[in-house]
Amino acid sequence: MDWIDDVRQGNVRAVARLITRVESSAVAAQEAVRRLYAYTGRAHVVGITGPPGSGKSSLVNELAKAFRRAGRRVGIVAVDPTSPFTGGALLGDRVRMRDLSGDAGIFVRSMASRGSLGGLARSTLAVAKVLDAAGYDVILIETVGAGQAEVDIATAAHTTIVLEAPGMGDDVQSIKAGILEIADILVVNKADRPGANRVVKSLEMMLHMALPADDGDAHHGAAQRDDAQHPFVSGAPFAAGWAVPVVQTTATTGAGVAELASAIDHHREYLETSGGWATSERTRSRGEIERLLRDRFIDEMIARVPDEEREALIHAVAERRLDPYSAAEQLYNFAAPFQSSSIHS
């Protein structure tokens, strides 16, 4: 039969095979998403970002186990992992047995973001869609919290978790102001370490200061993200609002992980009851289309403009013989692939 049926039935080998194909070629990714997209949209996509070494992988391991205990199937995508997932330890005995019978409850895939312009690997979202279509209920995407990756994950996920930990260059100053705009849930991991309370306090203070004077609602996360571009349809306000929780965890012992798992579930419920889920889907769709377009433009440009000419333009800009706008315009005109002028939706 067609691979589609195998993937939709959650056949682990078929899923693994398809993901390998999706990762290896943009054409394969396109084909896979085109055929599977109609079967996606059920999974809760959760992004986990934070500084290197803050415990993202350890926490994702523990979260996966917590969701498994609740009978949920979990897909994990780690972008640019420097620390390996624990593999065997990840799968509890029962899960491992089911894994053997071909019904794995946890699927883990690591990928490098190398070659991608933004922070997310090009194929990350396609891989997440394969897992969604394969029936994984929760998809955890780990990315290191740095620049574009952070922004990308926030537009790609329904729920964005930002991790902090004590002893990471430490102190309030090291916590970037921008995280409040992307975080739906803040986590202070390594709660067993000295200084954890101070990090919690700093975050709570930042949250408090960020709260607008009276309309304290309709403020955070997906709501705010989309609101910036598209005012809500009137009559569908975020009545209850979402108060960003600060959760303390110790990934090495599992302490606080159940609370985090339930905060994640609450955020989903909040999105569903507030209309935020649909908003989040639009935000995600917009972000993804933009990323795909950007990638294609760059690909097109690279394919059409010989390396030497591109390098010559770069040199000219570096040496102030040409300004960057003019260089970009030349490349754009060279590569612009537009021919057709009609759009179908």
Ligand SMILES: Nc1nc2c(ncn2[C@@H]2O[C@H](COP(=O)(O)OP(=O)(O)OP(=O)(O)O)[C@@H](O)[C@H]2O)c(=O)[nH]1
């Ligand atoms: N004490 C303590 N150590 C922890 C905790 N969580 C993780 N660690 C340790 O911190 C180190 C980094 O953990 P990782 O899970 O690899 O962190 P990460 O954020 O995934 O790291 P990168 O992927 O490299 O950015 C490991 O040695 C963990 O064992 C915790 O809650 N308490």
Ligand SMILES: [Mg+2]
């Ligand atoms: Mg990691």
